[in-house]
Amino acid sequence: MRKSEPGRGLSVPRTGWRARIADRPARILLLGYLFYAAVGWGLLMLPVAQSGPVAPLDALFIATSAVSTTGLVTVDPGSSFTFFGEIVILALIQLGGLGYMTIGSVALLVVQHRISRRREAAARAAFELPSPVSIGAFLRAVFLFTFLVEAAGAAILYPMFLRAGVESPLWAAIFHSVSAFCTAGFSLFATSLEGYVAHPGVSLTVAALSILGAMGFLIAVDIWRTLLRRRVSFGFTTRIIVSVTLALIGAGTVLLALFEPTVAVLPWDARLLAAFFQAMTAATTVGFNTVPIGNLAVPSIMVLLVLMVVGASPAGTGGGIKTTAFATLFALVRCTLRGRRDVLLFGHRVPAEKMRTATATFAYYIGFLVVASGLLAATEAGAAFEHILFEAVSAMSTVGLSMGLTGALSEPGKILVIVLMTAGRLGILTFGIAIARTRPDDTAAPQPFGP
Known part of the structure; x- marks a missing residue:
């Protein structure tokens, strides 16, 4: 960032802490996520957000986990927080899934029809975008794709949760749809999705949402171009993402189905479904589980570790x-x-x-x-x-x-x-x-x- 000296045409670089932050888009992103986590922490500490006493450090842990779309929890969100608290958690998940720079950049695009070079650089860093991709078109596609997919996921999950007798099935469907697409893994159920280990409807819907979120918004842009041009228009990066993601999930599914004792006791259809779901949840970094992770054998843990280290894809919601x-x-x-x-x-x-x-x-x-x-x-x-x-x-x-x-x-x-x-x-x-x-x-x- 440069500013002109009064009365002269010369430009001098801005110095100080603001310049040190502005010159590195990564620092802008870090401060943005820290700000979101701090605001969420403050809201979760309000008495109206808690069903019972929640320690300040636990509230900060939950807020950070939601913003980072991780899903690790030190207290059960479904029983520790009120409906207001759950709304705060879901809002943090959505903000974290879309990304710090996305919200502000889209708002500027709507109001000013343009964004600054610094904000564009930060947005590209956040999504790891290649230079040929138009940042404006990409951010609009992100918003549209996100809400269409999450709405579809909630619509599919709602009747299944209703038939299962879930309390507040519509809210549960919305919460789990957003959590799945943002690869957050937060659940309102104390045992995550273990109650649906043999339920193909819930397992496959959550898996589809998670895979779409993990493979990233670049995929959405290419799909949109394919629909508009009525011919396949997948870029090089998209082909890598799809191939690697499916290969890793497929390999993980086979290994878990063949060698994991926890799923071996299930019928073959449920066995394959459970193995696929656990491979998917590690590869997409969504974090839901349909079998107790602590009970898995060491070889299965090694498989999950490899899948988790590789993780999701650029411009996606996973890690x-x-x-x-x-x-x-x-x-x-x-x-x-x-x-x-x-x-x-x-x-x-x-x-x-x-x-x-x-x-x-x-x-x-x-x-x-x-x-x-x-x-x-x-x-x-x-x-x-x-x-x-x-x-x-x-x-x-x-x-x-x-x-x-x-x-x-x-x-x-x-x-x-x-x-x-x-x-x-x-x-x-x-x-x-x-x-x-x-x-x-x-x-x-x-x-x-x-x-």
């Missing part, structure tokens, strides 16, 4: 390192093993910048995970390490699945998980960029590597 980064790393390893100079993915050469970003994202994620797991092991000394690792990955990838550790977290553990959920929603690499200190010599010429 993880993203399917595109995973595909890039997979192509890099494959081409290196085959001795190829160029890294090819679906017949396209992957630019060096994309490989560097994918590598940095994965490296930073693993480093962050090691530190977070070590700190959680220190704060939760009596917990099994696999529970600690699962909790850390679930928070960092904004999944919301837990092996039972969340409700037993100490106060330092809760604070740490709050930080992990915030970092996960922003994107682990973006979070690192947001908190990194800008050095004066960042733009200096690089020195040769070696002696």
Whole structure:
């Protein structure tokens, strides 16, 4: 941002804390999510929002979990909060799912028919958009697609919840539809969706909403273009997202169906449905569950961990390192093993910048995970390490699945998980960029590597 000196045509750069924030879109995003969480925390602390006493730290945990669309909870939302409190939680989920920059940018588009370059840069950073995509058209498509899908999901869930005897079935349908599409995993039921383990209607509807949210709004734009042009018009990124997402869910379903004892006792149709749902919930980072996660065998936990680390897709509502980064790393390893100079993915050469970003994202994620797991092991000394690792990955990838550790977290553990959920929603690499200190010599010429 530059301002002109009075009476002169010269421009000088703005300095100070405002410039340090404005020059990094990642910092704007971080402050936006922190603001949403703080407002939500204040609203959830109101007596009108609570059915019974909720500790301030637990209210902050719930607000952060909702804004980050994670779904980890230290208290049961359905019994701890009033209808007003549930509305606040759902509003935070919707704001977090759409993204901090989306709301303000769409409002400016409606009023001013344009947005500033800085806001556009922040919106592109939030959704990890490629440069050819028009930000204005994209944001309008995001809003329209979101509310159409969520309304359709609620309409489908309502009669099923009504027949199941759910209290306030319309509200439950709306809440779970929004929570599923925003991959938040918040449920008004104390045991999530375990009561619907063999119910194909509820399971498949929630799965469809979650997959649409996780694959991202770029998919919606391509679908809209296909409908308008009456011919398939899927871009390169869309093909990667769809292929990787379906492959991971398919592989996870097969492994869980064949080797998980918890689902092996079910009839084959219910067994496949339960296995698919758990693979889907980890891959999309939605966090609903139809079987108790704490009862799963270690091999199944390993499968879920891999799916959670990869996570959802760019411009989606989920977390993880993203399917595109995973595909890039997979192509890099494959081409290196085959001795190829160029890294090819679906017949396209992957630019060096994309490989560097994918590598940095994965490296930073693993480093962050090691530190977070070590700190959680220190704060939760009596917990099994696999529970600690699962909790850390679930928070960092904004999944919301837990092996039972969340409700037993100490106060330092809760604070740490709050930080992990915030970092996960922003994107682990973006979070690192947001908190990194800008050095004066960042733009200096690089020195040769070696002696």
